[in-house]
Amino acid sequence: MESTQGSISATFHHSARDDIVQVFKKWDANKDGFISRESLVEILAKVGMKESDANAFMSTVSTSDQLQYADFVEWLCFPKAMVQSGVVPLNASFLGRTCKFFVGTNWKCSLESIESVDSLIADLNKMWLDDGASMSEVELCIFPPYVFLDRVRQQLHREIRVGSQNAWDAAPGFKSTGVISAEMMHSIGCRWVLLGHSDRRNVLGETDTLIHDKVTKCLEAGLSVNLTIGETREARDAGNAISTLVDQLSAAVAHVPGDAWGRIALAYEPVWAIGEGATPCTPEETQRVLAALRAWIRDNAGPDAARACRLLYTGSVNENNAEVYARLPDVDGFVVGRAGLHISKLKSICKSLPKCNVPAGL
Numbered sequence: 001m002e003s004t005q006g007s008i009s010a011t012f013h014h015s016a017r018d019d020i021v022q023v024f025k026k027w028d029a030n031k032d033g034f035i036s037r038e039s040l041v042e043i044l045a046k047v048g049m050k051e052s053d054a055n056a057f058m059s060t061v062s063t064s065d066q067l068q069y070a071d072f073v074e075w076l077c078f079p080k081a082m083v084q085s086g087v088v089p090l091n092a093s094f095l096g097r098t099c100k101f102f103v104g105t106n107w108k109c110s111l112e113s114i115e116s117v118d119s120l121i122a123d124l125n126k127m128w129l130d131d132g133a134s135m136s137e138v139e140l141c142i143f144p145p146y147v148f149l150d151r152v153r154q155q156l157h158r159e160i161r162v163g164s165q166n167a168w169d170a171a172p173g174f175k176s177t178g179v180i181s182a183e184m185m186h187s188i189g190c191r192w193v194l195l196g197h198s199d200r201r202n203v204l205g206e207t208d209t210l211i212h213d214k215v216t217k218c219l220e221a222g223l224s225v226n227l228t229i230g231e232t233r234e235a236r237d238a239g240n241a242i243s244t245l246v247d248q249l250s251a252a253v254a255h256v257p258g259d260a261w262g263r264i265a266l267a268y269e270p271v272w273a274i275g276e277g278a279t280p281c282t283p284e285e286t287q288r289v290l291a292a293l294r295a296w297i298r299d300n301a302g303p304d305a306a307r308a309c310r311l312l313y314t315g316s317v318n319e320n321n322a323e324v325y326a327r328l329p330d331v332d333g334f335v336v337g338r339a340g341l342h343i344s345k346l347k348s349i350c351k352s353l354p355k356c357n358v359p360a361g362l
């Protein structure tokens with residue numbers, strides 16, 4: 001399954017630009033955000049794929065007879081530069097952003113039984129079937145605990161991503177007793193991993209070095225990384241918020257290859273702003289911090305990296321405040337804890353992003 005996608009990407013990358021432009025022009029004419037099985041087969045034939053393989057690919061990536069246009073772009077690793085440079089004449093507004101918004105829901109240990117997991121999966125699937133089309137600009141990713149990952153991936157709608165809350169406990173790359181590697185997660189269909197959460201940094205003692213090693217290994221294994229950074233109340237009160245964040249970020253991404261920034265969603269999560277009774281960071285301060293982080297990425301990894309990397313706010317986001325944060329120019333998404341366990345809240349949060357989008361000022 002995976003190798004099929006890989007080979008299509010390679011073929012697509014090397015196929016004639018004119019063919020691709022023709023194909024996209026045709027979709028553009030449809031303007032409905034979807035591509036049918038028939039068109040997909042025709043398009044893939046242009047890049048040398050047999051009809052039977054194209055049909056198999058379609059079945060891999062979609063449960064229905066049509067495919068969301070945005071997913072097709074993503075699955076084929078369509079070169080974002082072509083979209084940005086205007087070679088591909090598209091009018092889908094989210095493509096101007098070069099990628100979808102991102103919403104992650106971290107289940108932590110909130111659900112501890114199979115029954116509760118199955119029930120939430122059923123609710124998520126219903127939400128997506130009823131309302132998925134209006135959330136097509138959002139990449140929604142569920143982060144369940146390890147033991148439920150395979151179950152969730154098997155049962156969840158294929159367009160909703162699944163990610164792990166961790167990879168390896170220590171010594172990334174070491175494969176022996178009790179270890180859960182990034183490769184294992186990739187093989188069951190996990191595409192994301194959450195790294196650097198303050199629970200693991202501050203309670204379980206994960207160091208910047210360990211987080212760096214995990215980021216590097218997970219990217220190598222083909223996972224995308226939802227990297228979390230955040231300052232404690234003490235660091236903030238001492239005036240060290242930005243320097244703490246930059247220290248955590250620079251350590252974690254020290255060996256991220258230039259073309260991997262599109263696979264990083266960087267979450268600013270002030271430690272003091274998460275969980276029951278906490279107050280979220282103010283929108284003004286959130287924007288100031290995210291702009292500083294984007295500027296750091298631009299200065300240290302280049303403007304393409306700064307555009308490709310999605311910046312998220314996390315910490316007490318809910319259905320009532322999401323729109324305020326979604327309006328901030330540097331917010332490309334959220335990670336939610338408590339609100340992600342309630343479908344109506346999660347739905348409002350997801351919908352707030354395309355509704356309030358303001359392009360970042362790069």
Ligand code: PEP
Nearest residue numbers: 274275315316336337338
């Ligand atoms: C978290 O605990 O990481 C978190 C973001 O939680 P909440 O959204 O509930 O504040």
